[in-house]
Amino acid sequence: MLRAAIIGLGDVSPVHKYAIDASDNGELVAVCDVNEALKTKYPDVPFYTDVETMLEKEDLDVVHICLPHYLHYPITKLCVEKGVHVFQEKPLALDYEEGLKTLALAEESSKKIGVCFQNRYNETFLELKRLLADESVGAVKAVKGLVAWHRPETYYTTKPWRGQMEFAGGGSIINQAIHTLDLMQVLGGEIDRCKASLSNLTDYDIEVEDTAVANFTFKNGARGFYMSTNAYVENSSVELQVITEKAKFTIKDNCLYRSNSSGEKELHLQDTPMQGTKFYYGPSHSALIQRFYNAIETDTDDYVTVRDALPAMLMIDAMKLSSKEKRTIEMEEIINVES
Incomplete structure (x- = not known):
């Protein structure tokens, strides 16, 4: 099983947790958010307020980045350099220039970076x-x-x-x-x-x-x-x-x-509607996340x-x-x- 963590426990994080729990080969083992008040959001999962601390203490295979846009690139870079695959919520970056930096990061690393264009x-x-x-x-x-x-x-x-x-x-x-x-x-x-x-x-x-x-x-x-x-x-x-x-x-x-x-x-x-999520997000988070997890295990590029x-x-x-x-x-x- 792939050991997964969610970074950022805002509005979209429950959609990712649902997909991780529903996957064939993923298990949520840690979550992270700077807001300590969110510690009780997923009470059965270890909670961290610092990404680097979580990366040091947990043996992670993949992280889901559900953060404000300006944090996508720096946190993706940190995780990839620590040897962890990354599944990003949209957008890829703040702009096209930063997107190119993320592309260079992906091409220089053996770790995969997937983007959540589930529709x-x-x-x-x-x-x-x-x-x-x-x-x-x-x-x-x-x-x-x-x-x-x-x-x-x-x-x-x-x-x-x-x-x-x-x-x-x-x-x-x-x-x-x-x-x-x-x-x-x-x-x-x-x-x-x-x-x-x-x-x-x-x-x-x-x-x-x-x-x-x-x-x-x-x-x-x-x-x-x-x-x-x-x-x-x-x-x-x-x-x-x-x-x-x-x-x-x-x-x-x-x-x-x-x-x-x-x-x-x-x-x-x-x-086919996906239960437990906002309908306008689209029904396919689980399909894309499952595809990304499979790609990690089989080392393919069959994801976004x-x-x-x-x-x-x-x-x-x-x-x-x-x-x-x-x-x-x-x-x-x-x-x-x-x-």
Whole structure:
């Protein structure tokens, strides 16, 4: 059994604990958080307030990093250098530049670094990829991603780092809707350029955006439209749509639909719901974590790697720069600067 630890006992840590407990080959043996008040959150598991102390005292195989964004790279680096595999919650890093540093870390080490883009393993998304691989539907012409969620002001005041650019790296685009950006580039392919506008529809005292819209142009000529906001009244279902030369597919409410010749949506497949977690996180944390654990044991790359996760960071940097400079950004501009 792989000996696992969770670093950071915030909102998403129960999802990781559930997945570890449900895995075939993982066992939660330690947790760590600077807040001693969280010691009772998992009373049967040894609790630490210092990562280095935990790494010294526990014989760990893998750690799950569920920390604020600005801590992802330094804690990942510390763990990998101590000889421990790392499974990171999203995002990969604060920005594309830091993502490249994480990539270098992964390539220089024998230890694996996985990234939690679990929605890639939703049954509906896997089926959509299979359908798109069928030449009869034609090439992808457009991809649309919509995320309308709600975050109250207390979301930011209780954990101020979430509203500070230095520590969060962004708002809705990196904290809530990064999964949708990731799926869009998986479906559409390599991105050529981006035009975006980031703004705030709420009156919260935060530096990061709560709303974003963007147009992406893929290198294959396909177009992408993206919108995300935290200014809605509830966490509405994410919508992901793909238009090909001969078909239209939509994922919404954890269902995959195919539009018929009359334009009516016909249900094709529904995700199996995962109990005990927030529905809008997606149902596939367990699937991805199991895959990562298997990859550790068999020494394969059959999981979401750092290189797989980099395009989403590139998209986010391009959106921020486009909004700031009010112009279309060529992806090569960012790639060339950082390389």
